[in-house]
Amino acid sequence: MNDEPSRLQLIRFARHVVVQQATAALEQIDGWIAVEERREAERRQGEEMRPAPPEWLIQHGLNRTNLDAVHTGDCWAATKSGRCRPATRQQAVEALRQQVPACVHCRPDTALGILD
Structure with missing residues (x-):
């Protein structure tokens, strides 16, 4: 019996690794987006709460x-x-x-x- 994986199995394994890496990268980017959205919301809230400058x-x-x-x-x-x-x-x-x-x-x- 041949214990070596077939070419098809290797390609499927490579695809699985790429999907895992892409999923992790997307989660990281989604985290960055969430942080930036929170910062932007805080900045807008700060601007709205800032008193008007004196005349x-x-x-x-x-x-x-x-x-x-x-x-x-x-x-x-x-x-x-x-x-x-x-x-x-x-x-x-x-x-x-x-x-x-x-x-x-x-x-x-x-x-x-x-x-x-």
């Missing part, structure tokens, strides 16, 4: 007592300074009237309708 910002000086500038809430220059605090429209108008400079980048004086 106006007032930049304080280094000693935090003097006022350096008035900005719109989405001004890129305001985020660079790190010394800005949210302000109401009335506070921004009042600061501009008290000669606090308007940011030259976002022009809150124009947005507020206050022109010299």
Whole structure:
């Protein structure tokens, strides 16, 4: 008797190994997909829960007592300074009237309708 497997048996064994490897690879990829879907859902939830940015910002000086500038809430220059605090429209108008400079980048004086 011949104990060696036939060519057909070897091909079927090779197919079985490939199916096992492919199944394992697909399970791994499905795991990666699940992780990314969870991260994406968490990111979306975080964005939805994030409070809206303020409409106006007032930049304080280094000693935090003097006022350096008035900005719109989405001004890129305001985020660079790190010394800005949210302000109401009335506070921004009042600061501009008290000669606090308007940011030259976002022009809150124009947005507020206050022109010299």
